[in-house]
Amino acid sequence: MGTAKRQPWVVGVSGASGTPYAASVIRALLAAGEAVDLIVSRAARLTILDETGISFRDAHWRADLAAWLDVDEDALADVRYWSAGDFAAGPSSGSYPAKGMLVVPATTGAVAGIALGLSKDLLQRVASVTLKERRPLVVCVRETPLNGVTLKHLVELDAQGAVVLPASPGFYAGGSTVRELVDFVAGRVLDAVGVPHSLYLRWEGELGAAARQTGGAGGAPAEGE
Numbered sequence: 001m002g003t004a005k006r007q008p009w010v011v012g013v014s015g016a017s018g019t020p021y022a023a024s025v026i027r028a029l030l031a032a033g034e035a036v037d038l039i040v041s042r043a044a045r046l047t048i049l050d051e052t053g054i055s056f057r058d059a060h061w062r063a064d065l066a067a068w069l070d071v072d073e074d075a076l077a078d079v080r081y082w083s084a085g086d087f088a089a090g091p092s093s094g095s096y097p098a099k100g101m102l103v104v105p106a107t108t109g110a111v112a113g114i115a116l117g118l119s120k121d122l123l124q125r126v127a128s129v130t131l132k133e134r135r136p137l138v139v140c141v142r143e144t145p146l147n148g149v150t151l152k153h154l155v156e157l158d159a160q161g162a163v164v165l166p167a168s169p170g171f172y173a174g175g176s177t178v179r180e181l182v183d184f185v186a187g188r189v190l191d192a193v194g195v196p197h198s199l200y201l202r203w204e205g206e207l208g209a210a211a212r213q214t215g216g217a218g219g220a221p222a223e224g225e
């Protein structure tokens with residue numbers, strides 16, 4: 001007899017624009033009954049502040065995360081938080097029972113650090129551990145345009161077995177709001193690791209079907225236009 005072992009997904013939030021992608025991924029993991037270990041890089045505090053107005057604090061992470069995700073703190077019972085400077089954190093060891101890691105959004109700096117194995121902070125260390133343990137690693141890079149060295153790092157990540165998943169919403173799922181486009185990217189992140197969700201309408205082989213269900217992504221002209 002014994003309680004089931006907690007096996008979390010590690011979500012690493014680095015300091016790229018696109019913090020709503022991270023919020024959507026975390027919400028959907030929790031909705032799917034998955035445990036989450038969260039790491040927020042130092043730079044990500046700036047993007048969270050810039051994009052949400054929330055000052056993310058280690059000492060008050062639960063309240064700050066609840067505000068960021070727009071959920072009650074009770075909904076975060078299965079979230080564990082690790083400070084980005086804590087190299088003694090559980091997930092920094094391959095013996096920690098993580099399922100894998102999702103870096104959402106990923107900066108070009110994080111892409112470089114993970115590709116080169118720099119481990120400059122806990123986020124990069126856990127990504128290196130995830131690769132060495134041959135666990136799933138999804139890197140949701142957010143930058144445009146991309147320079148040559150980042151392109152090389154992305155190829156390197158792919159060669160090491162990571163899924164390189166650009167934060168690039170598709171419009172075929174009929175999304176017309178920012179939230180729907182964000183959820184499309186988050187849904188593709190979860191698809192990459194086989195976590196079920198209902199974040200976007202899947203392509204079913206019929207042109208225009210999703211747009212008819214949702215009202216359309218094309219910004220249909222108003223009557224008389």
Ligand SMILES: Cc1cc2nc3c(=O)[nH]c(=O)nc-3n(C[C@H](O)[C@H](O)[C@H](O)COP(=O)(O)O)c2cc1C
Binds near residue numbers: 015042046
């Ligand atoms: C408001 C803001 C937005 C940023 N957006 C991006 C971005 O979209 N992509 C990126 O690669 N870096 C972006 N940066 C720069 C990174 O935060 C910076 O390179 C940082 O060193 C990355 O550190 P990290 O990978 O440890 O989070 C942004 C910085 C700020 C302050």
